[in-house]
Amino acid sequence: MLSGSESNTDDQYVRFVNVKKSYDQQTLVVKDFNLNARKGEFVTLLGPSGSGKTTCLMMLAGFEDVTSGSILIDGQPVTNIAPYHRNIGMVFQHYALFPHMTIGENLAYPLKVRKIPADEVKRRVKESLALVELADFSKRYPGQLSGGQKQRVALARSLIFEPSIVLMDEPLGALDKNLREQMQFEIKRLHEDLGFTAIYVTHDQTEALTMSDRIAVFNDGIVEQCAAPETLYEQPANSFVANFIGENNCIPGTVTKVENGKAEIQLADGSMVTTSNPNCPPSGDPCMMTIRPENLFIANGQSLANSIDADFTTRLYVGDSIRYFFKMPCGSELMVKTLNDNQAPVLQHGARTQLTWDVTGGLALDRQA
Amino acid sequence: MPQAELNADQTMNNGADSTRHSSHSGLTPDEKIQSQRMQRRRKFIAFAFVAPLIIFVLIAFVAPIGTMLYRSVYHPTVAQLIPDTLEALSGWDETGSELPDQTILNIFSVELQHLAKERRSGKLAEEINRALPGSSSVIKSSARKLKKLEPELLASEGGAKLLSLKPQWQKVEIWREMKKSGAIFTDGFYLTALDLMRSPEGNIVPRDTQIYIKLYLKSLKIALLITLLTAIISFPLSYYLATAPAKTANTLMVFVLLPFWTSLLVRTTSWIALLQTNGVVNSFLESIHLITEPIEMLYTQFSTVIAMTHILLPFMILPLYSVMKGIDPSYLRAAMSLGAKPIPAFIRIYMPMTIPGLSAGALLVFIISIGYYITPALVGGTEGQMVSNIIAFHMQSSNNWELAAALGSLLLGLILALYWIYDRLVGVSNIKLG
Numbered sequence: 001m002l003s004g005s006e007s008n009t010d011d012q013y014v015r016f017v018n019v020k021k022s023y024d025q026q027t028l029v030v031k032d033f034n035l036n037a038r039k040g041e042f043v044t045l046l047g048p049s050g051s052g053k054t055t056c057l058m059m060l061a062g063f064e065d066v067t068s069g070s071i072l073i074d075g076q077p078v079t080n081i082a083p084y085h086r087n088i089g090m091v092f093q094h095y096a097l098f099p100h101m102t103i104g105e106n107l108a109y110p111l112k113v114r115k116i117p118a119d120e121v122k123r124r125v126k127e128s129l130a131l132v133e134l135a136d137f138s139k140r141y142p143g144q145l146s147g148g149q150k151q152r153v154a155l156a157r158s159l160i161f162e163p164s165i166v167l168m169d170e171p172l173g174a175l176d177k178n179l180r181e182q183m184q185f186e187i188k189r190l191h192e193d194l195g196f197t198a199i200y201v202t203h204d205q206t207e208a209l210t211m212s213d214r215i216a217v218f219n220d221g222i223v224e225q226c227a228a229p230e231t232l233y234e235q236p237a238n239s240f241v242a243n244f245i246g247e248n249n250c251i252p253g254t255v256t257k258v259e260n261g262k263a264e265i266q267l268a269d270g271s272m273v274t275t276s277n278p279n280c281p282p283s284g285d286p287c288m289m290t291i292r293p294e295n296l297f298i299a300n301g302q303s304l305a306n307s308i309d310a311d312f313t314t315r316l317y318v319g320d321s322i323r324y325f326f327k328m329p330c331g332s333e334l335m336v337k338t339l340n341d342n343q344a345p346v347l348q349h350g351a352r353t354q355l356t357w358d359v360t361g362g363l364a365l366d367r368q369a
Numbered sequence: 370m371p372q373a374e375l376n377a378d379q380t381m382n383n384g385a386d387s388t389r390h391s392s393h394s395g396l397t398p399d400e401k402i403q404s405q406r407m408q409r410r411r412k413f414i415a416f417a418f419v420a421p422l423i424i425f426v427l428i429a430f431v432a433p434i435g436t437m438l439y440r441s442v443y444h445p446t447v448a449q450l451i452p453d454t455l456e457a458l459s460g461w462d463e464t465g466s467e468l469p470d471q472t473i474l475n476i477f478s479v480e481l482q483h484l485a486k487e488r489r490s491g492k493l494a495e496e497i498n499r500a501l502p503g504s505s506s507v508i509k510s511s512a513r514k515l516k517k518l519e520p521e522l523l524a525s526e527g528g529a530k531l532l533s534l535k536p537q538w539q540k541v542e543i544w545r546e547m548k549k550s551g552a553i554f555t556d557g558f559y560l561t562a563l564d565l566m567r568s569p570e571g572n573i574v575p576r577d578t579q580i581y582i583k584l585y586l587k588s589l590k591i592a593l594l595i596t597l598l599t600a601i602i603s604f605p606l607s608y609y610l611a612t613a614p615a616k617t618a619n620t621l622m623v624f625v626l627l628p629f630w631t632s633l634l635v636r637t638t639s640w641i642a643l644l645q646t647n648g649v650v651n652s653f654l655e656s657i658h659l660i661t662e663p664i665e666m667l668y669t670q671f672s673t674v675i676a677m678t679h680i681l682l683p684f685m686i687l688p689l690y691s692v693m694k695g696i697d698p699s700y701l702r703a704a705m706s707l708g709a710k711p712i713p714a715f716i717r718i719y720m721p722m723t724i725p726g727l728s729a730g731a732l733l734v735f736i737i738s739i740g741y742y743i744t745p746a747l748v749g750g751t752e753g754q755m756v757s758n759i760i761a762f763h764m765q766s767s768n769n770w771e772l773a774a775a776l777g778s779l780l781l782g783l784i785l786a787l788y789w790i791y792d793r794l795v796g797v798s799n800i801k802l803g
Contacts, residue, residue, distance in 0.1 A: 090706040167706075
């Protein structure tokens, strides 16, 4: 068992403490960023482009300086350590494989600059190529590889010098969908096998949900919520997170009563609904009622705790599922996702339909401007 | 790997599909004709687009260079002046020490008189004099004297008359030169251009005074020096331009391009104003008491090199800049994250990626500078002269177009040879101009 102090540094292996970043001394790109990553944890920084997530990664790698605050690795501040002494592996979006070197030379490069003996370099390059299943590609040039193969080489190169932390800056952004899913597995497998600490940047929420131990959701320089994927999806802290992670139906309303962990909300069309979420704003405040499309049902005779009326507009046939689109009299648009089975109803355009959901199916969250 | 194999399989399947398809639905003759007509039309349109370029290249490039190459070996002047003598001389052995037969001399005296009457004997004198200095006066004075004699008399005794007029006619050299320069096609100009000559025995031997080889070597040296200097100056500048913010880079780019908008003559003469004995540089150095006597900078190799480096700088900066602009900054970051220090990373990772731009710039600057004319002519003096200046001299002053053509062709050959070597070493496909 680990002793107390050791477990403490392991729990806080990578620390961002009140980190601020500004390029022009006026506007903050990163506003007071705090994060503790456990050793061996897979943490994703998720957010729309321009939200400051890549800047945080670059500050950790040492390519951008920190305007204020500090970054610690294993308890040591790294702000004044040059990037080439930090021993952090990095995977870039466009791979950044050196085009004038073969795959073997690319992989050997970090070992050679560390003055590791030639035969050991050779052995480790071979092992590394086997690890990413590209054993026969040593003599090829990056230009001769496909996108997925290049990405694997980039991954292998960032791991070959055995860094304790690996940073990935939208590594799968340039790949097509199938390959992306395959590479997600690959990265996950390597992470589990080798046990490095991974800080991963992406704007793709599916990628973040499937791969991460924890996700920090960025918006405009601040972290809206930092939690495990299931917490983010099922208990978003606010409506930004609720909307950014997955799909959501939003109906504006007002909190009328909060009691015994249950809240009553009056929606914009006047109907009253109940919800049981802890993040609900206090009574009297405006709120946003959010219901996941898979938690909203078309009432088929029987209805759940909450129900509203809406007009059917159109449906999208996806294959395994069908999406039904509705419009409420107050203007909010709703979407219902149902399985494509024999229960899937057929609706007339403009038909007034009753939609229903359970007390736990919807969340009342703060309404952002 | 399974993914790639899968892809390969798919493409193979697709290929099989498409062949199966075409064998199923072959084209009817009508469809074939229709398709061929469409293809011809497309080809014609494509040709129309490039036609102006092809015509321009043919008229302004292929034709003059072809004429130049032809002129450097084709020399019919003497053959046109004394055709009968040359025909008669064809039986004479020029390697021996015997004079040609009396009959041949007779024929020549008739032709010389004929030329004298038509006032064309001077042309012959000039041609022979080029190969055998001193013959000009011999031919001219003989022609003057022969003019007064009866043609019938010359046909029978002209030879003896000629031999008595000037002692030079009794020497075998003048006849040898006459026969040699009578040849319509000659390698003589190339030999001269390479500082070689034919000995009386017909062997190729070096000339006593070496002029042209030295000049070629000097031109090569100057061109290489200029290429090196432009590369050294351009590399950091282009790097700064490529990494600077867009606004700064654009402003600086104007300064790079400024020389392009100024007349070449103005730029060259401004160097004269700077470098001359009482010019800006000397006055300044004297005023700060660094020197007491003005330094001779103008009309030297130094002035040629410095002025041409200035003029050719944009040709190096532009391709370098465009290549560096395209290099993703994440390469250097990747190298540093892998543990390389900035300078080794720059040398090992960044520099090799700039090779396409560097080689394009170097090739441009080198080829332009080795044939440069105006700047060395204006600021070079005698020391800073290059091959092009001597070519111009033979075109304009010495009126020896054939030698000029031979020198030009050799220069062209030299550049092509260097280009070939370059292709071997760097690879032309590596060039990137912008």
